[in-house]
Each structure stands twice: as C-alpha cells, then as structure tokens.
Amino acid sequence: MASDRIFGLVTLFVALAYIASATQIQTSFLTDPVGPKAFPMLIGAVAALCSLVMIIKPDPDPDWPAARTWGALAVAVVVLIIYAFTLKPFGFVIPTIAAAGILSYQISPRPVAAALSGLGLSIGLYVLFKYALGLSLAGFPKGWF
C-alpha cells in the first residue's frame, strides 16, 4: 500500500514539475498549430492522472529487501558511479578489477572467489575487446606503457 502511494506522490510532483518546465519552453517565430509545448504538457497531465490513480488505488506492497541488502545495493550503485568516473583517467583494467570484484562479492560473499573473478573478468574482457573485437580501448593510465 504505502510504497505505491509514495511512488505515486513522487511521480505526481515530477509530472507537475515537468508540466511547469514545459511551459517555459522557448517558442520560435516559425511555429505550427501545436507548437513544442503541447505534447510534453499532455504527457505530464496523463502521468499526473496515473499517479493520482496509484495514490487512490494502491496495489499490495512488494517484498522489499532487508536493511542489509539495501546497504549492499547502495554499495553497488556507488561502485558503479565511481567506475563510470575512473574508466577514462585510469584505463580499463584497474578500475574493472576493483568494480567487478566488489560486485561479485556483493552477489556471493566469498573474498577469494570474488577477487579472482574480478581479475579474470578484467583481463579476459580486455583481451576480448582489444584483440578479438578490435575496439580502441585504453587499458592502462596514460604513460604506463
């Protein structure tokens, strides 16, 4: 009950904000009968209506994971964000060992197996991308080799 209501409330606000920002769209002097504002506003209105229905008639709650699993999921998201930022400056191999290892540990908490799968995936995929598929992928930080 509660999760549908919360999600409905969030999407309702997003939809209203979307409509509000759609009213701010610049129109050019060359315009058609519909213009660039109408369709986004229509979408926002339908979304707001759906959100209201979700708030009024919520479905039963799904099985949300326990607090510890939420922690693991948050760690995974943070790792992926850091990975996105480090992929360019540090090359493929080193960030991938870390990120793949940590993700593997989150799925099955065995440190040695996780570290090995991180190392194996990183090197294996690098060889696959670089030599088998011929992608121009920087493997290591600039100036190492």
Place this chain on the structure above:
Amino acid sequence: MEIFANLALGFGIALSPFTLALAVAGCFLGTIIGALPGLGPSNGVAILIPLTFTMGLDATSALVLMTSVYYGAMYGGRISSILLNIPGDEPALMTTLDGYPMARQGRAGDALVLSGVASFVGAFLATVGLMLLAPMLARVAYLFGPAEYFALYLLAFCTLGGMASNNQAKAALASCIGLGIAMIGVDSSSGLPRLTGGNLHLYDGIDFLVAIVGLFAIAEVFFFIESHGKGSSIGVKLDKVRIPWKDIMDTKWTMLRASGVGFIAGILPGAGASLGSFLAYMSEKSIAGEKGGFGTGVAKGVAAPEAGNNSAAGGALVPMLTLGVPGSGTTAVLLALLMTLNITPGPTLFTERPEVVWGLIASLLIANVVLLLMNVPMVKIFVKVLMVPAWVLLPGVTMISFVGIYSLSGSYFDLLLMVGFGVLGYILRKLDIPTVPVILGILLGGNMEDALRRAMVLSDGDAMFLFSTPIAVGLWIAAIAGFVAPMFLRGVLKKPPAITD
C-alpha cells in the same frame, strides 16, 4: 513469382561466407544469452548493439548478426526453463509448466530436443508468414497519414500497457515516463532545446541504448545482488540425448496450431511473444481436455508454448518492419538497432531498400536452420554454460554494458545515466510497473509527436482531423478497447501457477 525473386536477392546477400559466419556466431551467442537466467533476448541484443556499432560492421552484416542473436535467444530461453524451472526470458515461462516436470521424470534430453524442433517449426512458419504478409501490409501502410500514425502509436502503447501489467495506471505511467524522456533535447521542428535544464549533455537527447541497457542489464545486477544469486544451480541431470521421433510425430498438429496462434498474437502491436506462448499453451490445453495431462510433463505441453513463442517472435517483426511499431520488448530493441543503423522501418523500406528487408528474411531462414542443427547435437555444451555462477556472470555483464555504452560517446555522463536507469528499472520492477513501455516511449516519442504536429499542420489546428478517416477511427477504437478490455478479461486470462518443488 515475385517472392522467389526477392528471396533470391536476399539469399544473394545473406549467403556470403562472411555473413554466414556471422549468422553462426550470432546463433551460438544468442542461444547462450537466452539460456542464462536473467539474460533474456532484449537484454542480450541491447548489450551487443553498441559493440557491433563500434566494430564497424555494415548495415546488412550487423542486421544478420543481431537477428541471429535474437532468434538464438528465443531458442535458448527454453534450456533453463526445462532444466532449472527458471525461464531464461519471459516468453519461456509457459515452457516451465510441462518442461520441468518432464525433466524430473528423467526425460530432460527428450524435452530439450522436442522443444528445439518445436521452436524450429514455429520460427520457420512465422518467417514464411512474414514473407507473405509483410509486403501486403506494406502496401496498406501507404494509406497511412500522420493522423493514422498517431492513432497507431497510441494503439501500441495501449495494447502493450494492457497486456504487460496487472494495473492499467502503472502501464500508462510507464509509457509517460518513456515519452517524457523522449521529449528531452533539441526540438526537431523549431530547433530549440527543450527540458534540458541547461545541461549541454542533454541537448542531443537521451540515447535509447543507454536507457535500454540500464533498464534491462544493470537493473538485473541489482536483482541478483538482492537474491545473492540463488537458484542458479542445476537440479536435474541430463543423460544421453537422443531424438524422440515418436514425440515429434505425436505433436506435429500441436506445433502447427500453436504456430498459427503465436503468429497472430505476435502481429498485434504491443502483444508480443509472451502472449503468443500463453495463448498457444492454453488453447492446446483446452483441446486436449482433462485427459491431456497438461502440467504433468507431457510432450504437447512442451511443444505448444515453444512453437507459439518462436512463431510470435517472427510475427512481431511484421508490424515492426512495415509500420515501424514494434510488437514486443525485443522487437523494440531490434527497432533501436535499425534506427542506430540509420534504417527507418515503414512501407518505404520495402520499395527503397529491398536488400535490407529480404536480406533480413533470408538471414532469419538461415539462422533457423543453423539453430536447429546446432541445438540438437550441441545441447550439452549449452547446458554446461548454465553452470557459470552468477557471481562471475553478472559482473561480466555489467562490464560489457559499460564498455558498450562508453564506446558510443566516450562520455562518463552516459555511464552515469545508465546507472540511473538501472536504479529506476529496479524500483519500477519492484513496484510491478512494466519497463518495456518506457523503452517504447523513448523510441517512439519523437515520431508520435511529429505525427501529431504534422496532422495539425495539415488540418490547421482542427483536432477532429485525428478521427477523419475510417482507418484512424478503427485504430482509436482498437486502442481504447486494448487498454480497457484486459481489466475485464483479467479473470479469464489468469496465468496458471508455476510448478514448485
């Protein structure tokens, strides 16, 4: 015969040694992708699109490779359904109902071969149907103006929403999320930025590949972290694999009927393969009656959903190629592939670029034969692939997704967006909000708005123009019926419960 001349053209393109090699590689890869639990056809094709793009394949080769992967994944989905009782993809769900009990009776090999043959029959007949029906529909599609196209897009969202979810409001909300995302970027007719919040990265809009990979692949990783990769070990032993001739002969009419049902379900915009396998199974169950023993591991219960599922996968290509409106999640991803290759599906595709259409059809036929030959003797190898533990597989999928998206634009911004879509996908699926309408919205949002605006330019702002032709009115009625009807049919269309140990 025009069809044979066209087919000859298609085979001329698809039968070169290089494209044949690509077809074989694609089938192999596709079967593996389909077999691995949690890596369905949509997922697999989505991850591979950016990679094929950066490998610099030309349009035809890329199309051959990806359609082989698509068909391969449809074949592969049955392997984990039968051996693990976990559907490799959503349409394979119905195969678990009789496939898993059959495997537990020690007939896993028979079930695998039989379902492989059924898949072949379904996919082959659907490809023939596609050859016959698509050119006809393409001629009808010439009658479509902007008003009809607007109604058609609406129909796709309504039927997809009606079928994909148990809650109409949630399905419509998902479509709105997708459409809303599609609006971001530079407006195509005025040339001014919309809803970008001043962020330069958003001026080009959000690439649908980023959204697809995020919503499908990255979200899957979060689900595996939640479940700690449980339920991915083999519980059934696979003995010697023989060809069960008797079962194949016994189920030949079942396969033919299921293919017909599946093909029709596949053609309906938005319905797709899941509905095809569902309807095929249910209709065969009612034909067999109480004595048929459906649900206890009978051959017909394995053959029907597999033929229906693969036939629907072929049928879904009909509206996608002729009208540019995909019939399912995976065809939405294939549409994304065509758009990436700068091919616009629609009636003009058949006259202007026949080599693409007929090359595609020829490669479907080739992929089909390759899959049958590959699946019967090599099924043991594919079963071995199921042993890959989730803690190696999922990090690997993540890294491949990152490299694929990164190679599209080389910007960290797309990677962050992808992670964001992954989180969104996790929350949406948790709340039972379907994610396929989101993808469809992002893919079709721009076209839908263009159709509306062009219609309004033609009529000088008169909204009644949208209902001015019989085709448009018919599509509107179908759209409303497709959205409303499932609310009342929910009791009838209830899915049978899965078999539990």
